[in-house]
Amino acid sequence: MNVTIPPGLDPGVRADLVAREKEYCRDLQRSGEWAHIWRCAGQYANLSVFDVADNEALHRILWNLPLFPYLSVEITPLAQHPSDLAAD
Amino acid sequence: MNVTIPPGLDPGVRADLVAREKEYCRDLQRSGEWAHIWRCAGQYANLSVFDVADNEALHRILWNLPLFPYLSVEITPLAQHPSDLAAD
Amino acid sequence: MNVTIPPGLDPGVRADLVAREKEYCRDLQRSGEWAHIWRCAGQYANLSVFDVADNEALHRILWNLPLFPYLSVEITPLAQHPSDLAAD
Amino acid sequence: MNVTIPPGLDPGVRADLVAREKEYCRDLQRSGEWAHIWRCAGQYANLSVFDVADNEALHRILWNLPLFPYLSVEITPLAQHPSDLAAD
Amino acid sequence: MNVTIPPGLDPGVRADLVAREKEYCRDLQRSGEWAHIWRCAGQYANLSVFDVADNEALHRILWNLPLFPYLSVEITPLAQHPSDLAAD
Amino acid sequence: MNVTIPPGLDPGVRADLVAREKEYCRDLQRSGEWAHIWRCAGQYANLSVFDVADNEALHRILWNLPLFPYLSVEITPLAQHPSDLAAD
Amino acid sequence: MNVTIPPGLDPGVRADLVAREKEYCRDLQRSGEWAHIWRCAGQYANLSVFDVADNEALHRILWNLPLFPYLSVEITPLAQHPSDLAAD
Amino acid sequence: MNVTIPPGLDPGVRADLVAREKEYCRDLQRSGEWAHIWRCAGQYANLSVFDVADNEALHRILWNLPLFPYLSVEITPLAQHPSDLAAD
Amino acid sequence: MNVTIPPGLDPGVRADLVAREKEYCRDLQRSGEWAHIWRCAGQYANLSVFDVADNEALHRILWNLPLFPYLSVEITPLAQHPSDLAAD
Amino acid sequence: MNVTIPPGLDPGVRADLVAREKEYCRDLQRSGEWAHIWRCAGQYANLSVFDVADNEALHRILWNLPLFPYLSVEITPLAQHPSDLAAD
Numbered sequence A, B, C, D, E, F, G, H, I, J: 001m002n003v004t005i006p007p008g009l010d011p012g013v014r015a016d017l018v019a020r021e022k023e024y025c026r027d028l029q030r031s032g033e034w035a036h037i038w039r040c041a042g043q044y045a046n047l048s049v050f051d052v053a054d055n056e057a058l059h060r061i062l063w064n065l066p067l068f069p070y071l072s073v074e075i076t077p078l079a080q081h082p083s084d085l086a087a088d
Helices: A011-031 A055-063 B011-030 B057-062 C011-031 C055-063 D011-031 D055-063 E011-031 E055-063 F011-031 F055-063 G011-029 G053-063 H009-032 H054-065 I011-029 I055-062 J011-030 J055-063
Strands: A034-040 A044-048 A078-079 B033-042 B048-051 B078-080 C035-040 C048-050 C078-080 D035-041 D046-050 D079-080 E034-040 E046-050 E078-080 F034-040 F048-049 F078-079 G034-040 G045-050 G077-078 H036-040 H046-050 H078-080 I032-039 I046-048 I078-080 J036-040 J046-050 J079-080
Touching: A055 C078, A078 C055, A078 J055, B057 G077, B078 G053, C011 C035, D011 D035, D046 G077, D055 E078, D079 E055, E011 E034, E011 J046, F011 F034, F078 I055, G011 G034, H009 H036, H054 J079, H078 J055, I011 I032, J011 J036
Parallel strands: none
Antiparallel strands: A034 A044, A034 B078, A078 B033, B033 B048, C035 C048, C035 D079, C078 D035, D035 D046, E034 E046, E034 F078, E078 F034, F034 F048, G034 G045, G034 J079, G077 J036, H036 H046, H036 I078, H078 I032, I032 I046, J036 J046
């Protein structure tokens, strides 16, 4: 997920969006659906892993992100890897 | 990491490489340096997250992968995200 | 899915692969998991839609395609569209 | 089809466009020309399959989409696949 | 259409393929389905316009090109342009 | 040629530009320099073939298009193809 | 790092940003973390090498650049090369 | 060098920029540093060859172009070719 | 023009091709059709400018290059630039 | 510089090439022309900075690399940056 907030956006609107985004993200971490989030160093971007029931759930989560209008998102469907210790 | 093993490779050589790759990967999971590995669904590829001391360590791990000559690797440096619950 | 069979492949091996691919595809159509398949006109390629339980099932289907070593695959996760008549 | 509506668009204008787009899409589903529509998960985008008489008909449908000025469209001509059960 | 014939191909086989391709192309010009063909200057490539009944016909023509295994093809569906004098 | 007219352009200015573009295009069809024009289905774009004396003439035609400031243009120099029936 | 400052930015704001960027860069050169900086000839861009403790430090430095909102950054993690004389 | 002047730029400002660009270019042709300039047919772009002492000189010339804020530039370092008659 | 000669090519065949390429290139420089040739520094590639009657001539020159089967070529049609001193 | 040595290359030939490459690189470090070399972590690739008199010298160095036939090279001309402490 790359974030591109236009420089001209009102600072108050921007601060509110970022705060709501953070709260939204933390709620989904607590429910277990947003399994991992890392900052891509030097970028206004993150790498996230979601653990959801199906594509409908994934879409609902992303579509409702407060920053969704400013995001470009790339999705790679993941499955368990046979070398993963947890696969035994 | 995308794997491209040429179809003409000797099946015994191939099986040996794949078995050694798996063992190598599991050893590094046990030591904690290979933090996550997922299969990219429908691809001979994986998404991995490493937790290493520095770039020297990361390079040593990847360079010594038994399948390294058949891999193309893209690396994104990651840092802790401020929205990560673990950041509190 | 784009298919690239090397021109040097033995014609008998090739014919066998293509026949097994076709049977495999038809079995999955009958089970309902391979929901749609179209030929991309003028290409040795197809556009397919799968209706599967999860990413594990999708990966298992693709990984076991007889032509998998000769395929390059791009996956777009799909969900129901709110304009779809079936969504009412 | 990817949709990019500029954030500065008047909300009323936007809501009207989206509503007309939905009705237009549903009318063409009823006539059978808009054969399939799926939401690309996590994207303001869809994957659609059209069943039309010729390229003139396809162009007329797309050009008249209420959201056409905000769309980027990629088209892949499709034909029946020889492995399709319906081809027998 | 870009042509990539491997340098190692037997010269007799190559000459036969090229001759059959030329005859095939001319037959379809005579029937009116291969409406235009131009050489892309300095490339082993051509730009062609087909006038066919539907995507099935287009696919059949391209798939049966003698050089098809050595071609990469990009297709742009065309329609009549409103500025075309012939549109009046 | 892809056309990108900014949505904010005054409708009267836009209508005038489009009308002048059409007239300009038709004049050059009558003179034989604009040999072919097709609409790319589903795109605000066209595929055109020019029959001009040299690159200077081609540049002059394109540079003076009323819509030139809104166009992105890709040019492929074409020559007669040896398989063209007209080459005999 | 590529810099894209919108032409409409107030000249005083711009001059202040550029001056603060320069001072920030020089402070980090003095501390040794910004090891090298070169101008990419003919571009508003630079190639820089950082010598930092970890990805967290790298992210903090880049995120706090006064020009960060106008930058696009690509990062390549570097390690010592075995041919480097300093490696002996 | 591709030029992208925003359509909204004041026509007087634009005319002045273009005139100064032309004079600047001609001065450097007279000094021998701007060795060649060609128009890319059908594009607001040119292909230029510079004959300069070093990268510092090249950067100074490009950075001071009146149209620099509206240019995107790609640079290929050139050397004498062994097949060049002038190399004898 | 980028040259990619497969490493396995017989050294004698290769030396002969390269020598014939050089002689061919020099003949066309003497006739004035191959106006300029530069080596792209650090690449097995060149940047060339041709001064030919039409696209047919350009195609004939490139198609008959001894190294043509090993070349990838990109062509940009050039015209006189209005800032060129020679345009006065 | 990315290195792609075909897996089928004779191990003795390969070892000899790699050893000669290392010695060549170190000689140029001693002469000051090969100013910096870093390993791109996890890649058979390096990032190098050269300090040479002109493009001729740069080309001669790269063209004579023992591994040149297996390299793909991208070059960015660099100049002194105005923020560089060494620029004062």
